[in-house]
Amino acid sequence: GAGVSQSPSNKVTEKGKDVELRCDPISGHTALYWYRQSLGQGLEFLIYFQGNSAPDKSGLPSDRFSAERTGGSVSTLTIQRTQQEDSAVYLCASSPTSGRGHEQYFGPGTRLTVT
């Protein structure tokens, strides 16, 4: 079956511009996560959605970052007024539930470069 998909695969933007990154989770998965993978910081958790509950935003690095999940499926991560330190690979993962032992299935990521 189809895995987690993300778009675009690559995005180059100028400092100060806004960007939107999209994630399509595996159908039926109720939990959705965003992570960021950068050379300096490794893999960091950003935000977590579980069903229709309010998202946990505790990992977002600043108020320039926001995310939404429409209809319990597709999610969009928005970065406003991008900075060079936002350059990273943004990964989305989904899981059939939020149980701690459940596997998270990762998408291929969006590589963001801020010039």
Added chain:
Amino acid sequence: GNSVTQMEGPVTLSEEAFLTINCTYTATGYPSLFWYVQYPGEGLQLLLKATKADDKGSNKGFEATYRKETTSFHLEKGSVQVSDSAVYFCALSDRDYQAGTALIFGKGTTLSVSS
């Protein structure tokens, strides 16, 4: 807070050599432990997991045992192949962690196997 520490790489081995990648963790609750692998040009995928103390996860010839007394989850393989060349990430999810079951990752260890 919760954290994962894994050995720095890169690890360079000849084919059929024995592999150990060390991983230790700090957690306030009762975490589940994971090893994820990222092959060149591919997304993160689960290699193996263990959800309670003394459990052994295994897959593709890799093994790791959840050792609560030493807070460790070392990855081992008896005979590595060139196709095992990848980046390996140790991770935990802790039911007491505020962000549900978001994964906390180690920095990753790059394994390079030559023939």
